[in-house]
Amino acid sequence: xxxxxxxxxxxxxxxQADLADRLQVSRQTINAxxxxxxxxxxxxxxxxxxxxxxxxxxxxxxxx
Amino acid sequence: xxxxxxxxxxxxxxxxxxxxxxxxxxxxxxxxxAVATFGPTFIWQSRAASSIAILxxxxxxxxMILAHKRHLKSLDEMHQKxxxxxxxLSMGVGLIAGLAWSTADMANVIPFDAEIGALVILMALAxxxxxxxxxxxxx
Numbered sequence: 001x002x003x004x005x006x007x008x009x010x011x012x013x014x015x016q017a018d019l020a021d022r023l024q025v026s027r028q029t030i031n032a033x034x035x036x037x038x039x040x041x042x043x044x045x046x047x048x049x050x051x052x053x054x055x056x057x058x059x060x061x062x063x064x
Numbered sequence: 065x066x067x068x069x070x071x072x073x074x075x076x077x078x079x080x081x082x083x084x085x086x087x088x089x090x091x092x093x094x095x096x097x098a099v100a101t102f103g104p105t106f107i108w109q110s111r112a113a114s115s116i117a118i119l120x121x122x123x124x125x126x127x128m129i130l131a132h133k134r135h136l137k138s139l140d141e142m143h144q145k146x147x148x149x150x151x152x153l154s155m156g157v158g159l160i161a162g163l164a165w166s167t168a169d170m171a172n173v174i175p176f177d178a179e180i181g182a183l184v185i186l187m188a189l190a191x192x193x194x195x196x197x198x199x200x201x202x203x
Contacts, residue, residue, distance in 0.1 A: 024075045025142070026140050026142070028142065028143075029143070031203075032142055032202040037201065037202050037203075038142050038145075041141050
């Protein structure tokens with residue numbers, strides 16, 4: 001699954017740790033999601049969407 | 065301090081608290097196991113005392129399991145997945161190797177008794193290998 005977390009985070013000048021704090025996960029989890037190594041659950045994807053004020057599909061895209 | 069910051073600090077504090085609590089329960093379980101194991105040799109010669117020591121060990125073991133459950137629930141989803149995969153590997157290795165180990169003993173393939181301690185060590189090593197592999201995979 002592709003995602004725009006890194007770009008959205010950079011636009012706000014947040015570190016991985018900042019985003020991790022805001023989403024209540026570890027920094028390692030943010031790193032794994034950004035690299036596409038770990039797909040977040042639906043609740044976590046909703047939390048990210050709420051945090052950035054966007055729809056889930058604007059942040060996460062399915063990768064065939 | 066913002067509400068978001070307070071919340072994230074609470075989350076981190078909960079993980080630290082559950083980890084420390086699990087450490088205390090594990091240490092207590094090991095201590096009660098040692099007392100139950102070595103008590104009959106070095107402290108008492110009573111069967112009743114041994115029974116009590118074993119019951120205390122079982123009760124503390126239940127506490128340790130509950131502390132472990134709370135600890136797992138406090139982790140985020142990726143760390144829960146790493147733990148789940150490591151525990152699955154440990155259980156699989158324990159089941160397969162344990163039965164093979166026991167069968168080898170019964171068939172007199174090995175020249176010594178199949179001690180459960182060896183199985184516990186193998187399961188612990190499999191668990192640690194699973195944790196290591198999980199952290200490497202998601203690095």
